[in-house]
Amino acid sequence: MSFFDKFTFQNGVELRNKIAMAPMTTYSGNEDGTVSEQELNYYRERSKETGMIITATTYMQENGQGFDNQFYGGDDDYIPSLKKLAKSIKEQGAKAILQIFHAGRMSKPGLKKNQDIVSASNIPAERENAPIPRELKEEEIYEIIQSFYEVTVRAIKAGFDGVEIHGANTYLLQQFFSPHSNRRIDKWGGNTYKRLKFPLKVVDSVIKAKKDMKKDDFIIGYRFSPEERENPGITLGDTKILVDNLCEKELDYLHISLGKYDQKTIREEDDEITGKEILKVIKGRIPLMGVGSIFSEEDLEKAEEIGYDLIAIGRGLLIEPKIITTLKNEKEIEKVIDKNNTTLPDNLLEKIIKHQKPYGIKIK
Numbered sequence: 001m002s003f004f005d006k007f008t009f010q011n012g013v014e015l016r017n018k019i020a021m022a023p024m025t026t027y028s029g030n031e032d033g034t035v036s037e038q039e040l041n042y043y044r045e046r047s048k049e050t051g052m053i054i055t056a057t058t059y060m061q062e063n064g065q066g067f068d069n070q071f072y073g074g075d076d077d078y079i080p081s082l083k084k085l086a087k088s089i090k091e092q093g094a095k096a097i098l099q100i101f102h103a104g105r106m107s108k109p110g111l112k113k114n115q116d117i118v119s120a121s122n123i124p125a126e127r128e129n130a131p132i133p134r135e136l137k138e139e140e141i142y143e144i145i146q147s148f149y150e151v152t153v154r155a156i157k158a159g160f161d162g163v164e165i166h167g168a169n170t171y172l173l174q175q176f177f178s179p180h181s182n183r184r185i186d187k188w189g190g191n192t193y194k195r196l197k198f199p200l201k202v203v204d205s206v207i208k209a210k211k212d213m214k215k216d217d218f219i220i221g222y223r224f225s226p227e228e229r230e231n232p233g234i235t236l237g238d239t240k241i242l243v244d245n246l247c248e249k250e251l252d253y254l255h256i257s258l259g260k261y262d263q264k265t266i267r268e269e270d271d272e273i274t275g276k277e278i279l280k281v282i283k284g285r286i287p288l289m290g291v292g293s294i295f296s297e298e299d300l301e302k303a304e305e306i307g308y309d310l311i312a313i314g315r316g317l318l319i320e321p322k323i324i325t326t327l328k329n330e331k332e333i334e335k336v337i338d339k340n341n342t343t344l345p346d347n348l349l350e351k352i353i354k355h356q357k358p359y360g361i362k363i364k
C-alpha cells in the first residue's frame with residue numbers, strides 16, 4: 001500500500017490518493033464572514049493533487065467563533081459563500097470536506113462579535129489571560145447540537161463532499177470530554193462515559209442531517225486529540241473509550257490530531273506510538289487518518305508502516321501546494337516560504353512570519 005494510491009471509502013466515494021490537506025485556519029475570510037478571493041485561490045492551488053481538502057474550521061454560532069476573520073456557516077445566507085469554496089476545491093479533482101466546530105472557552109477574547117465565552121463548565125484554560133467561561137445551560141447545549149445539524153445541511157446544499165467534526169485541539173467537543181474543562185454534575189458530566197455524551201450527540205446530529213438530506217455518499221469524519229497535558233486531563237485510556245464508541249457510529253473516517261505522526265504518549269510511561277495504540281482499538285472498523293510533520297517521502301513511508309489508512313499534510317502544503325509531485329521527484333521539501341512567491345492569503349502569511357519558529361517554517 002502507498003499513500004500515492006487511490007482510496008475508496010465504505011460509501012463508495014473514491015479519492016485519487018490517500019493524502020489530504022489538514023484543516024488549517026486562514027484568518028483571511030472577509031469581514032462579513034464570507035470566504036475571500038484570496039482563500040479561494042489558496043484552496044484551488046492546493047486541490048490540484050491532493051485526494052481531499054479539509055478546510056479551515058468554520059463556526060456556526062456567534063459564541064463559537066475562535067479566531068479573527070474565520071469564515072462562517074451559521075446562516076443560509078452563507079450558502080453561496082460556502083458553495084464557492086466547495087467549487088474551488090472540487091473543480092481541481094479533490095474532494096471537499098468542511099471542518100465544523102465551536103471554539104468554546106478557546107474563543108479569542110475581544111473578537112468583535114463574541115463577548116460571550118462559554119464552555120462545559122466555568123473553568124478557564126491553563127494559558128495566560130484565559131477568560132473564565134460561562135457554563136452552558138442545558139437548552140444551549142441542545143441548540144449547539146442542532147447547529148451542527150444545520151451546518152451539515154448547509155454543507156450538503158453548498159456541494160461539499162463531506163464534513164469533519166472538529167473534536168480536537170481543545171475546542172468545545174474536547175472541552176466536554178475533558179475532565180479539566182467539564183466539571184458538570186448533570187447528565188453532561190461526570191465519568192468518562194458521561195463526558196462522552198455531548199460529542200456523541202453531535203455525531204448523531206450530523207449523521208441525521210446526512211440521512212434527512214438522503215445524501216448516502218456524504219463523508220463524515222471526526223477529529224480528536226488523544227491526550228491533554230493538564231491534570232486532570234484526557235488520558236489515552238479515555239480516548240480509547242471515545243474511539244471505541246465512535247467506531248460504532250456511521251462515520252467514514254477518524255482523524256487523530258498529532259504534532260508528529262509517530263508521536264508517543266505524552267502522559268504515560270509507555271513507548272508505544274499513539275497512532276498504533278488507536279489502531280488496535282479501531283480493529284479495522286473505520287479508516288484512521290494520521291497527521292503531523294510530513295515533509296519527506298521517508299516520513300510518508302514511516303507513516304504507512306504505522307498503519308494509517310489516510311494521511312493529512314498541513315504545513316507541508318502551506319509551503320508547497322504541489323507537495324505530492326515534489327515528494328515523488330525530490331524526496332523532501334525545504335521548510336521555507338518565499339514571501340514574494342506564495343499563494344498564501346495575506347493574514348495567514350503574516351501569522352507565519354510572526355511565528356516562524358513554532359511553525360518550524362523559515363521565510364525568505
Ligand SMILES: Cc1cc2nc3c(=O)[nH]c(=O)nc-3n(C[C@H](O)[C@H](O)[C@H](O)COP(=O)(O)O)c2cc1C
Nearest residue numbers: 022023024025056057291292293294313314315316
Ligand atoms: C496555521 C495553522 C492553522 C491550523 N488550523 C487548524 C484548524 O482550523 N483545525 C484543525 O483541526 N487543526 C488546525 N491546525 C492543525 C493542523 O491541522 C495539523 O494537525 C498540524 O499543523 C500538524 O500537521 P503538519 O505538521 O502537517 O502541519 C492548524 C495548523 C496550522 C499550522
